[in-house]
């Protein structure tokens with residue numbers, strides 16, 4: 001075993017992370033809610049809940065339901081709106097030494113551009129993640145279902161920000177690769193794969209859909225094979241770093257994503273089961289590198305393809 005500590009840092013465009021593990025948007029609030037039980041400064045980055053131009057109260061309840069190997073959610077992008085996020089949420093999170101990645105959700109190109117301008121100018125944010133893949137609002141997957149619209153949106157946002165730009169893609173498409181290629185050609189520095197899969201559940205006692213929105217996004221271990229397949233396919237098609245997510249519960253899962261081609265990973269549903277899951281996964285990845293005499297985590301990215 002090597003006595004040197006492995007280099008866990010990763011590069012996403014111009015953004016360097018101390019390690020490859022971040023939180024998945026919408027599963028970690030605005031970060032500070034978790035500060036009592038998680039050392040935020042251990043994380044590679046905190047990805048905050050989706051931000052919209054106007055405040056949103058979200059969908060009608062019930063908004064979540066448990067499934068055999070995961071959960072359904074239809075939160076509906078509840079958030080206080082970009083003004084309040086910048087004034088009330090980001091300053092506190094920025095007092096921690098951890099990069100903040102903002103997740104943006106708009107209903108039009110103009111709204112995404114407005115969000116990108118505001119969040120770039122505020123100075124708290126290290127990168128922007130374009131959420132073009134939310135299955136729980138009427139317009140949520142419009143952009144991620146078309147390479148043309150994906151490209152148009154990314155190009156428009158690219159023109160107004162120098163921050164690293166990450167595009168978050170949807171698995172709810174026939175072929176994810178053309179969307180990935182379009183996002184990269186339009187200037188995306190990295191891609192997040194994947195958002196939730198569209199699903200539903202029926203409450204037999206009430207004879208009604210379990211979730212108020214009827215359909216909802218499936219996450220957790222149930223979607224891991226789908227997410228891994230998406231990362232695998234996109235890795236073979238583009239040259240930018242990928243952030244893999246979907247059912248990562250422990251460091252073994254995270255390693256699978258890295259070996260499939262992810263440079264970084266995001267932990268979502270696992271944080272509801274164990275708030276410290278993300279930090280434990282960092283420890284597990286470091287231990288794997290030590291056990292296998294690796295000088296850095298980077299040497300594992302995409303190894304399963306060779």
Ligand SMILES: Cc1cc2nc3c(=O)[nH]c(=O)nc-3n(C[C@H](O)[C@H](O)[C@H](O)COP(=O)(O)O)c2cc1C
Nearest residue numbers: 024025026050073131194195219220246247268269
């Ligand atoms: C309750 C909940 C809320 C979510 N909210 C957002 C969101 O606001 N923006 C976004 O891009 N993804 C959102 N997601 C999707 C996650 O970021 C992630 O892509 C997905 O859950 C897959 O990862 P997981 O299986 O580890 O949870 C949400 C997921 C859950 C479970």
